[in-house]
Amino acid sequence: MKISNxxxxxxGGTSGIGLELGRRFAAAGSAVILGGRRTDLLAELEGEGFATVEIDVADQDSVDRARDAILRDHPGLDAIVTMAGVGFPEDLRDPAHFTAAKQTIDINLLGTIRVIDAFTPHLIDRGTGTIITVSSGIGFLPFPLMPTYAATKAAVHAYSEALRAQLDGTGVEVAELVPPAVATHMGSANPNALGLDEFATEVMGLLETEPTPREILVERVLMHRWAERDGTYDELVAQRSRALATLPGRQ
Known part of the structure; x- marks a missing residue:
């Protein structure tokens, strides 16, 4: 895809991967609107010269207000990135985990759908545009310590595939960004996390490929994406299951 102009x-662009990609798009000559819930971070980013909008992807009214404000001030909007997401460890032996599961589904999956629904009519009317969804390597190779996170990211993958098929012929393309563990706030506990700068550089290079790849796969995530095909799935899931020992009472 073209990343300039x-x-x-x-x-979900006020920190981490979303913010770094926003900076890369801006450096390439694109206008960038960053959305998030924290008004203090939005104010800081306005000071950097970004356009910002308050949005809570778990709240339909908030999504609708953000859409209206963006399309009023930026009627040429032609690319959407659904970056907002959360993830929590869960003990599935303890029914109390359901609170975390519900929040994860509401933000990661339903939040993605809310944002896409809000802007799809605009992009279809334009007859051109790009929707970039964000799944995860964990959606293809589960991390048993974070079961609902993995489930929502697998669902985002399936939803992206269906969305692409349904938008075929409209001029609106769908690309799925599939990050591995990246050294952001969410991935900070992983000593093997890919550096944010390195990840963003590789992502932007892949995005520039023509035609836009259906899946944006950096080198580090390939072992996750193709584990079943390569016959390494069971072994890798078993390795990743060792993290369950960090749950209370599992030592």
Whole structure:
């Protein structure tokens, strides 16, 4: 996809991967709108010159207000990135985990759908544009310590595939970004996490490929994406299951 002279909205763009990609799009010459819940971070980013919008992807009214404000001020909007996401360890032996599971589904999966639904009519009317969904390597190779996170990311993958098929012929393309563990706040506990700068550089290079790849796969995530095909799935899931020992009472 063309990364310059675009107007890009990143939902969940106030930190981590979303913010870094926003900076890369801006450096390439695109207008960038960063969305998030924390008004203090939005104010800081306005000071950097970004357009910002308050949005809570778990709240339909908030999504609708953000859409209206963005399309009023940026009618040329032609790219959406659904970056917002959360993830929590869960003990599935303890029914109390359901609170975390519900929040994860509401933000990661339903939040993705809310944002896509809000802007799809605009992009279809334009007859061109790009939707970038964000799944995860964990959606293809589960991390048993974070079961609902993995489930939502697998669902985002399936939803992206269906969305692409349904938008075929409209001029709106769908690309799925599949990050591995990246050294952000969420991935900070993983000593093997890929550096944010390295990840963003590789992602932007892949995004520039024509035609836009259906899946944006950096080198580090290939072992996750193709584990079943390569016959390494069971072994890798068993390795990743060792993290369950960190749950209370599992030592």
């Amino acid at each position: 675009r107007t890009v909205f990143i939902a």
